[in-house]
Amino acid sequence: MKRISALLAALVLASPILSNGATTEPPMGKLLYLPPQPVNVPANMVAVPVAIWSNGQVFMQWMFVPAQALANMPALAPPVAAAVTAPASAATTAVSTATSAAAAMPAAATAAATAVTSAPSAAATAAVNMAGKLTGSTATHARSMAATCYSCHGTDGKSHSAIPPLAGMDKSYFIEQMKDFKSGKREATVMHQHAKGYTDEEFAQMADVFAAVKP
């Protein structure tokens, strides 16, 4: 949690970047999810979107900052790099990521999120470079994807019906079958339609999940 207080400090210092109204195309494809803006904010506090950097992952959250601290900041001071001087470099990078990530939000993101816009600065560029290296939450994507199969094949792939089980299936066998469904090499009533919805890389991720289950 030390990291977070450092971030808050960085955020307060960097807050001018929150007020620049310009919206630009996201500089990269990486989407960071920002939850809807909280409506219940403690008295004398403001909710601000921040990017938290932990264990090499970046995610967005709303944090509460004393309103006074934000109010004291000069509005629209353009050079972000200049505004952010005091905090440690890692924290600087993370806070800046918030701005570029917010710019990458889809159209339906909250208006508040749109208020936090891209800051074309050295710090933002650094953040883009860092975010570009992220793989996203691969583990939870795999978990969630494999769970789409459970509706028919049973939780964890443990089927108790005419539909074949997937639990404990050999990884390469699973991948091969899915590829064959996709190409039409293996005939099916329905699996050819599902297989086309996933990438080969995703087959491998799901295969790992099933291979790890004790049947």
Next chain:
Amino acid sequence: MSMQRRDFLKASSAGLIAAGLPLRAHGAAVKAKVVIVGAGFGGATAAKYIRKWDSNIEVTLIDREAKFVSCPLSNLVLAGLKTLDDISRTYDGLKSHGVNVVVDEVTAIDTDKRVVKTAKGSFPYDRLIVSPGIDFLFDQIEGYDAKAQETILHAWKAGPQTLKLRQQIESMPDGGLIVVGMPLAPYRCPPGPYERVCLMANYLKRAKPKSKIIMLDANPDVASKKPLFMKAWNTLYKDWVEYRPNSKVLKVSADKMTVSTEFEDLKANVINIIPPQRAGHVAELAGVRTDSNGVWCPASFVTYESKSKPFVHVIGDSLLSNFPKSGHMANNMGKVCANAIVELLNGREPNPVPIVANTCYSAVSEDKAIHVATVFRYDPVKDQMTAQPGGGISADLSEVEAVYAEAWAEGIWGDVFS
């Protein structure tokens, strides 16, 4: 669409935040609380999977019904091919996952204080999921008042109405007429009304061969699996089914047993009207039934968090989306939502590109079935769920698919409730 900082500050108001990262930041011993309203396909799935993926989260699941009766396969009950017991499940399996199951009617939701109220208690939450299914808009059909609803059934929520409609069909004389009316899309279960007509016809063909069904469809055409249902009607049920598109039911009379469209008045022995629908009342209580007509609930496809109320997630039939309103989709949404809530409550980023899939089987006779299958993937640029290429319907009516249709039901009931 940008806001100046002043407006941005104004948009924040007084109160307290206790979920997501801040909750974890305050102390290790605090257990996050998730309350779920609706123990159907969406809500029960979410309850099980939150517990499966993080047993530190307290999950309370509230439903007014003491047990689950499945809409999927309920049309087979109408045809006398299954009993209500065959398609019912208890909540015992969920309890074994540590889900607190509360059988009670939800009467109020305070989204500021974050408390759900039932007749008997109050349930505070860090995050709330609502999966209340649908409500019917009876008042869009003239004469379809509370009295008429006793005779003219919808049977679009499985349970007592399913049995009663079955009895009506059974006690109809041979040579009688059944009229089935269905609403404009979107409605719960796109292929469901057509499946129902097939299975009612299947029963008539076996037991009352001189009888007939007229289907009044408000849609301009068969709204789901068209070539397959048409084939069933034209081959299996030629003498039993008459299909009429563009035939919105405008008026009913239970006394005279008549149904009226713009074009005709029909007198029938059994009238089964599936009324237009909207998100269940609970969605209104939570303040999330906020699309432009106040009918469905807009929410994020990444977390299913409502676009109008923070900390309230909406899944299942109530959602505003391009998804078919199916149990399979509700089950898939329940998992994506559970996954996201677990991540949020642990201060991590939710999976940013979720995938959900749908497979809807329809029985067309006692031994033949068909399906439609689609995979949807989140497109972060368009902020929408995109149907992936490759989805589609069965090649033909088939016996092997009837076996899979049954297996699907067993599979999904197990996935939701065991």
